[in-house]
Amino acid sequence: MRKVSVASILALVSSQAIARDDLMMSARQIFRPIPKVLPAIRDNPVTPEKVELGKKLFFDPRISVSGIISCNTCHNLGTGGVDAGPTSVGHGWQKGPRRAPTVYNSVFNVAQFWDGRAPDLKAQAKGPVQASAEMNATPDHVTKTLNSMDDYVGMFKQAFPRDTPSVSFDNFAKAIEAFESTLTTPAAPFDQYLNGNASALNDQQKAGLKLFMDKGCSSCHRGINIGGQDYFPFGVVGKPDAKLLPTADKGRFVVTNAVGDEYVFRVAPLRNVALRAPYFHSGQVWSLEEAVGIMGEVQLGTKLDDKERSDIAAFLNALTGHLPNIEYPMLPTRTNETPPPSLGR
Amino acid sequence: MRKVSVASILALVSSQAIARDDLMMSARQIFRPIPKVLPAIRDNPVTPEKVELGKKLFFDPRISVSGIISCNTCHNLGTGGVDAGPTSVGHGWQKGPRRAPTVYNSVFNVAQFWDGRAPDLKAQAKGPVQASAEMNATPDHVTKTLNSMDDYVGMFKQAFPRDTPSVSFDNFAKAIEAFESTLTTPAAPFDQYLNGNASALNDQQKAGLKLFMDKGCSSCHRGINIGGQDYFPFGVVGKPDAKLLPTADKGRFVVTNAVGDEYVFRVAPLRNVALRAPYFHSGQVWSLEEAVGIMGEVQLGTKLDDKERSDIAAFLNALTGHLPNIEYPMLPTRTNETPPPSLGR
Numbered sequence: 228m229r230k231v232s233v234a235s236i237l238a239l240v241s242s243q244a245i246a247r248d249d250l251m252m253s254a255r256q257i258f259r260p261i262p263k264v265l266p267a268i269r270d271n272p273v274t275p276e277k278v279e280l281g282k283k284l285f286f287d288p289r290i291s292v293s294g295i296i297s298c299n300t301c302h303n304l305g306t307g308g309v310d311a312g313p314t315s316v317g318h319g320w321q322k323g324p325r326r327a328p329t330v331y332n333s334v335f336n337v338a339q340f341w342d343g344r345a346p347d348l349k350a351q352a353k354g355p356v357q358a359s360a361e362m363n364a365t366p367d368h369v370t371k372t373l374n375s376m377d378d379y380v381g382m383f384k385q386a387f388p389r390d391t392p393s394v395s396f397d398n399f400a401k402a403i404e405a406f407e408s409t410l411t412t413p414a415a416p417f418d419q420y421l422n423g424n425a426s427a428l429n430d431q432q433k434a435g436l437k438l439f440m441d442k443g444c445s446s447c448h449r450g451i452n453i454g455g456q457d458y459f460p461f462g463v464v465g466k467p468d469a470k471l472l473p474t475a476d477k478g479r480f481v482v483t484n485a486v487g488d489e490y491v492f493r494v495a496p497l498r499n500v501a502l503r504a505p506y507f508h509s510g511q512v513w514s515l516e517e518a519v520g521i522m523g524e525v526q527l528g529t530k531l532d533d534k535e536r537s538d539i540a541a542f543l544n545a546l547t548g549h550l551p552n553i554e555y556p557m558l559p560t561r562t563n564e565t566p567p568p569s570l571g572r
Numbered sequence: 573m574r575k576v577s578v579a580s581i582l583a584l585v586s587s588q589a590i591a592r593d594d595l596m597m598s599a600r601q602i603f604r605p606i607p608k609v610l611p612a613i614r615d616n617p618v619t620p621e622k623v624e625l626g627k628k629l630f631f632d633p634r635i636s637v638s639g640i641i642s643c644n645t646c647h648n649l650g651t652g653g654v655d656a657g658p659t660s661v662g663h664g665w666q667k668g669p670r671r672a673p674t675v676y677n678s679v680f681n682v683a684q685f686w687d688g689r690a691p692d693l694k695a696q697a698k699g700p701v702q703a704s705a706e707m708n709a710t711p712d713h714v715t716k717t718l719n720s721m722d723d724y725v726g727m728f729k730q731a732f733p734r735d736t737p738s739v740s741f742d743n744f745a746k747a748i749e750a751f752e753s754t755l756t757t758p759a760a761p762f763d764q765y766l767n768g769n770a771s772a773l774n775d776q777q778k779a780g781l782k783l784f785m786d787k788g789c790s791s792c793h794r795g796i797n798i799g800g801q802d803y804f805p806f807g808v809v810g811k812p813d814a815k816l817l818p819t820a821d822k823g824r825f826v827v828t829n830a831v832g833d834e835y836v837f838r839v840a841p842l843r844n845v846a847l848r849a850p851y852f853h854s855g856q857v858w859s860l861e862e863a864v865g866i867m868g869e870v871q872l873g874t875k876l877d878d879k880e881r882s883d884i885a886a887f888l889n890a891l892t893g894h895l896p897n898i899e900y901p902m903l904p905t906r907t908n909e910t911p912p913p914s915l916g917r
Binding site: 286287288289293294295300303304305306307310311312313316319320322501502504505513514550552553554555556557558560561563567568570 | 631632633634638639640645648649650651652655656657658661664665667846847849850858859895897898899900901902903905906908912913915
């Protein structure tokens, strides 16, 4: 038996501890845990009354002109804040062009939608309601519907006591924004790790985290949301398959009209990404490992081997946080003044 | 000032009390309050494990082949256990032929569906899943989907520990039945009245209750569910407008093939009816007063005046019970083995 001195064992343990701390220190430079205090919202102070109203609106299918589709239809809070994919289905069974982004932690994104065309959640909330391939409604349909039910009118008065009228399309969107701002998922293993608990990630997840930083993933996927902050072309190095990047959808170009923004998208936020297959704006990739491999190739010019992809996927699994408890809302009852559903286009 | 003896006042009060008690006593002969103890289910002992599993299944859109439609889509627990109507919309935006019946208190019905073709809720649960115009799935799709997610497999083992395999289409239906059997809405004003609280109904509601019994409504709408026990033709006395009774839908005739069952339907259960417009199996009547008037004409041969219709509607509003608190379920995460959604027909 070889003799091993106590001093050499201590040295070994200590160097491992330092290595671990190095990883944690590096990670803390790039990522931030989900804050314990809910974030403040620009031009829209969050109150319990707004949140409760916003929850009802989020789950109310009568906002759509068909009476069938609610925000929760495509941003299902029971399945990671997204639908089954690949892209969403809306009014008249029309297929939307892009994968539903998650509402969970969306408050931490720099802007909303895959192309960042909405500066915040209140602007975002007005989009799908009016999109003919989604809820196919109008602001007039929304306010007529809400004004037809005294319970809603009362809740709007409570939530927006200074506004006359309190029921408006703007306030509808603000209430939804207030609710959505509460949809954060703290306490993922990675948050615990960033907060100093070195054992919150297992060895494979740490190896994945190291790869995620060393290979360059974290130059875009960074911050609280591990993404959601910047805009980059899908295909920095290599062009993705047309199935993943349909040529007709030029991404942020449509927003800015800048040639440099062709096929540019907001960096996908990766919180709870393991809950949210299929991946990419086109929703054509069903496995996290495969998605990781594609990103390595087209964004970084790196062919990741099986172990690397699997380690990074293990790390991404550590981004699954604590989903909030949501009591399913009982909605106000329609009246004879409520617009009846309309299924036609 | 006229002199009024104490004795005559007492006599007046007493006769009013007796009149009130007479009404209550008559009502107790015909109706029963929602029991405090949840009902037992034939061939399916209700356990907390089954109820929790059944709740997830009820809300899981991945049961449908499109991945979009859950039981809750048409039986929305936030809007009285029904959808916006008139009739339901399913796979491919197909319009179903009938109004969605409510799941609330459905455990108290003698049989399920408007035509009673399912003897119980476990048989009912298998219908819409497989109907091509509803969820358009197969038992194979359901069990494949459930078996692809370990969390579901574990929950089935807990809920059906004696069955091998525990995941089956039968057990899927039994779990949903167990959940639905908990969806009762006790403590409506009318329940409180039947339980002896004479002031639980106001005077108009009592007048409505009296009319409801005197005019004959209660010969069919009786029992715990104020209906749901018997089968009668829609149009006992007069033929309803074809808009309300489309000639193509012969009701229970399709179930029994008996000539006497043409245009026969299960008597509509009236619990929470005020939450559930539009009315009738065709879903073409949006006002409760109008529905009451139609029933008077075509079922009883009675033209009810405005006050009578309004009084009966007031009584029907007293059938709205306490809706349960439902925590929105967080669903198991899909895996690479989960069948992807399919939108085609």
